[in-house]
Amino acid sequence: xxxxxxxxxxxxxxxxxxxxxxxxxxxxxxxxxxxxxxxxxxxxxxxxxxxxxxxxxxxxxxxxxxxxxxxxxxxxxxxxxxxxxxxxxxxxxxxxxxxxxxxxxxxxxxxxxxxxxxxxxxxxxxxxxxx
Numbered sequence: 063x064x065x066x067x068x069x070x071x072x073x074x075x076x077x078x079x080x081x082x083x084x085x086x087x088x089x090x091x092x093x094x095x096x097x098x099x100x101x102x103x104x105x106x107x108x109x110x111x112x113x114x115x116x117x118x119x120x121x122x123x124x125x126x127x128x129x130x131x132x133x134x135x136x137x138x139x140x141x142x143x144x145x146x147x148x149x150x151x152x153x154x155x156x157x158x159x160x161x162x163x164x165x166x167x168x169x170x171x172x173x174x175x176x177x178x179x180x181x182x183x184x185x186x187x188x189x190x191x192x193x
Contacts, residue, residue: 063142063143063145063175063176064140064141064175064176065143065146065173065174065175066138066139066141066174067139067141067171068135068138069171069172070133070170070172071134071136071168071169072133072134078164079163079164082159082160082163082164085162085163086156090139097142098141099140100142101138102138102140103137103139104137105135105136105138107126107127108126108128108134110126111126112124112125112126113126113128146173146175149173153171153173
């Protein structure tokens with residue numbers, strides 16, 4: 063079962079500390095070697111991005127930064143894991159690194175299972191992720 067971790071923070075964006083980068087690098091290396099981590103990455107500030115919106119039936123492109131942004135998505139990771147419990151345990155380990163190496167930082171690691179294509183070509187929720 064694939065899971066995406068989405069890391070958000072209400073704090074102004076800032077770079078991770080060197081100690082956190084080193085600890086996350088060791089964790090990522092271990093998880094990649096074990097075949098659990100498929101991809102990971104940090105995201106640049108919203109000022110460098112854009113949003114493509116549909117509002118009142120009109121398509122618009124808005125360059126960043128975005129006034130409505132209350133939380134910043136700082137990064138993501140994609141894992142192949144057995145179930146939700148394993149995914150949550152791995153997210154706890156990841157967030158513990160932030161607690162240890164960036165005192166005072168606040169944020170969230172959202173754990174979301176991927177939808178899987180069904181036999182009819184539509185997306186189905188993989189309920190085994192919740193087992």
